[in-house]
Amino acid sequence: METLNNWKNLTIDSLSAMGKEIAVVLPKIIGAITVLVLGWLVIKIALFLLGKILKLTKANALSERINDMDIFGKGDVKVDIIKIILGFVKWGLVLVIFIVAADILNWKIISTEIGNLLRYLPRFFSALVLLMIGFYIGNLVKNTVKRLFDSLELGGSNLVSNLLFYIIIVFMSITALNQAGVDTTIITNNITLILASFLLAFGLGLGLGSKDVIADILRSYYTRKIYAVGDKITIGADAGTIEAIDNNSLTLVTKAGKFIIPIKDVVAQKVEIKPQSPYLDKSG
Numbered sequence: 674m675e676t677l678n679n680w681k682n683l684t685i686d687s688l689s690a691m692g693k694e695i696a697v698v699l700p701k702i703i704g705a706i707t708v709l710v711l712g713w714l715v716i717k718i719a720l721f722l723l724g725k726i727l728k729l730t731k732a733n734a735l736s737e738r739i740n741d742m743d744i745f746g747k748g749d750v751k752v753d754i755i756k757i758i759l760g761f762v763k764w765g766l767v768l769v770i771f772i773v774a775a776d777i778l779n780w781k782i783i784s785t786e787i788g789n790l791l792r793y794l795p796r797f798f799s800a801l802v803l804l805m806i807g808f809y810i811g812n813l814v815k816n817t818v819k820r821l822f823d824s825l826e827l828g829g830s831n832l833v834s835n836l837l838f839y840i841i842i843v844f845m846s847i848t849a850l851n852q853a854g855v856d857t858t859i860i861t862n863n864i865t866l867i868l869a870s871f872l873l874a875f876g877l878g879l880g881l882g883s884k885d886v887i888a889d890i891l892r893s894y895y896t897r898k899i900y901a902v903g904d905k906i907t908i909g910a911d912a913g914t915i916e917a918i919d920n921n922s923l924t925l926v927t928k929a930g931k932f933i934i935p936i937k938d939v940v941a942q943k944v945e946i947k948p949q950s951p952y953l954d955k956s957g
Contacts, residue, residue: 712770800853807845
C-alpha cells in the first residue's frame, strides 16, 4: 500500500511539474506563432507597397538601361532591379521576425546567429554591387578598345579587348570577395604570379618578334645622318637619286625606274656618294 502511495505522489508531482513547464512555455509558443503570423502579413503588405512605389519611380526603366548595356555580355542573364530590391527586403524582414520569435522562445543561440547573418547582409550587398560595377567597367573598356582597334584598322581587336575585360573582372571579383570578408591572399598571390608570367612571356615574345623592326629603325636613323633626300648614290649596280628614306627602306630613282631598297641592304653594302655638281648629269 505504501508503494502505491509513493507511485501516486510521484505521478502527481511529475504531472504538476509538467503543468508548470507547459504553463510557462505555452504563452511563449503562442507569442512566437503570433509574431510569425503577424510578421508574414506585414511582409506581404510591405512588399506590395514597396513594389508599387518602385514601379511608380520607373525602376523598370533602370533595369532596361542596365540590360541594354550588356553588363554580363550577350548571355541570358537579365537584371531586374525591382525583384532584387524586393528579394533583399523580404529576406531581411524574415530574418528580423525569426530573431524576435527566437528571443520570445529564449533561443539565444538561434537569435544570435541570425543577427550575425543580418549584420553581414550589407557587406554582401556591397560586394554584389562592386561585382556589377566591375562587369560594367570591363564591358565598357572592352567595347571601347574594340572600336578603337577597328577604327585604326588594327588586328587582334577581339583578343586585346577580351583580355582587358577578363583582367578587370578578375581584379574586381577579388575586390568584391575582400569586401565580403573572404580571405583572398592565396588567390591574389596566384593571380599575380600568373599575370607576371604572362606579361614576361608577352614582353619576350614582342621583343624577339620585333627585333628586326627595331634594328631597321636604328639603321634608318643612322642612314638619315649619312644620306639625305636628293643625294646621288651608287649601290651595287644601281645608280640614282634618293627620293625618300623610311624606317625600313630607301627609295632610289634611277634611269631604269624607281627601286625600294631595304635599309639593311643599304647599310651592309658599299655605297658611293656622288658630289652635287652642276656639271654632272642630273640623272647620275
